[in-house]
Amino acid sequence: MLLIHCPYCGEDRSELEFRGAGDAHIARPTNMADISDAEFEAFFFLRQNPKGIIYERWRHIHGCGRFFNAVRDTVSDRFIKTYKAGEPKPDINAAPATDAKVETYEALEGDAR
C-alpha cells in the first residue's frame, strides 16, 4: 500500500484515502469538434505508460477531496514529489530505479538491515 503526501492537507496518508486519476498534464483540446480522429486518439487513448518516471493525478477522495499531481517511479512505486494541480510540471531528472534498487521492507526496516 502506498503512502501518499497530499499537498493540500500537508500530510502523508495511506493509499486507501486516495483515488488514482490517470496521467497528469494532458491538455484537452479546445477545438474538440475540429480535431482529426488521430489527434483524438492521441489525446484520449494513447499514454506513455513509462517504466520509470510517471506524472500522474491523484484525488484525495476521503480527505480534502481535491485533485493534485504526483511524480512517481513505476519500478519502485516510490513517490518523488507531489504538487498542487495547476502548478507547472516539475523537471525531474531522476533515473528510474533498476530492479536491484527496489526497496523492500526487509531492506529498510526488517531483520536484514
Added chain:
Amino acid sequence: MQKYSIFAVVREAMRGNKGWKAQWTSPEPRKEYDVIIIGGGGHGLGAAYYLAKEHGITNVAVLEKGWIGGGNTGRNTTIIRSNYLYEESMDIYEHALKLWEGLSQDLNYNVMYSPRGVMMLSHSVHDQQSFKRHVNANRLYGIDNEWMTPEQAKAYCPPLDISKSARYPINGAALQRRGGTARHDAVAWGYARGASDRGVHIIQNCEVTGIRRGPDGAVLGVETNRGFIGAKKIGVSAAGHTSVVMNMADVRVPLQSSPLQALVSEPLKPIFPCVVMSNTVHAYISQSDKGELVIGAGTDQYNSYSQTGGIQIITHTLDAICELFPMFRRVKMMRQWGGIVDNTPDRSAIQGVTPVKNLFVNCGWGTGGFKATPGSAHLFAHLIARGEPHRLAAGLTLDRFRTGRLIDEAAAAAVAH
C-alpha cells in the same frame, strides 16, 4: 523429440530415469531469423510453435529477457472460459477453448486441461439481467453457457452458501461447463518443446534493448544484451512490457500496465469442485490438483512495473471469499505474487499490424490472457506468416482506437476478467 507416453514412463522407470532428455535446446542466436518473437510466455512460444507447425516457418527465434513462462504465464490463476459478450471476444476465446480441448494430444504434453466448469455468481437483479444476457448471447453463438437457480448452483458446487441470510446472497449463477483450468507451466513448456523440436530457437536471458529499422521504416532486427540479431519480421508479445518494447519502434499503444495479484492457500484435500467467480464482490477461486486454493485478486489503481501490489487488494478479495465460503475462514494463505498486466481502454486485446512495416503486435490481454493462450498464439502466427489478421482476430486491430470500433468488454464483464 522424445515422445512421452505410458511406455516411456515404464521404460525410464526400469532404467532409473536416466534417459530423459532436455525438453528444448538453448542454442546461440543466429545472425538473422525470418521471424523474431519478443516475449517467451505462452502466447509468444505458442505463436512460434504454430508458425513452425502450420506455416512452415522454422527459422524463428523467441527472445525472452528472463526465463520462459516466468512472466504472466506463470503468475495467473489458470482460469479458462469463453463466455464473453461480444462476437469479437467470443470468436477468439472460443477458438482458444477448442484448442485447449485437444492441446495435450497436439503437444504430446499434459497441460492438465480440466473442464470442471466455471460458475459466475449473481448477487443482484442487475447481475441476473447481465448474466442472462451473456447466456443468451453465448447460446445464440453456439457457446455453452447456462443459467442456474441457487439450488442448482449449490448442487454443482456444494461449498456455496446460498442461505438468504448470507452477507452476499446468491440469486442465481451462470455456468460454462467446458470452462475450467489448466497447468500454466506445462503450457509454456509444452509449446517450447514443440517449437524447439521443429527448429525454433528459444533464447532466454536475452533482453531486447532496441528495434533497428531501415531507411524505408521496415524492421531490420533487434538490439539485445547479446548483440544485434537480424529479423525479417518481428512479433511483439511482451504483455506488461509491450509499451516499453513498442516505444523502441516509435509506436505508441493504448496500454496501461499495472499489477494484478493472486495467492494460494496451504494444500487441502479435494473440497472445491469447480471454478467460482463473483464479479460483484470480486472473488475468483478454484482448487489446484495439488490441493491449494487458487485465488485471484484485483489490479491496483496505478501504473506500475513492480510485480507487487497493495495488501488492501488481496484482503478485499479474501473478505469476499470468507463471506461466500465460510468454511475457508481458517485456511492459511501460503504464497502471494503479482504480475504486470497490460490493459487497453476497452479491456479487449490488440492483435494486428502496426504502422511499422513487418512489426506485429499481440498485447492488451490484460487480466484475461491465460485462457486465450492457444487461440491467440494460433492467430498471431497466422498474422505474422500472412501479414494480415485471421478472420477470427480481425476486430482486434490496433487502429480501432482511432476508428472508434471499440470492443467494450469492460462494461460487459463489469470487472477485470
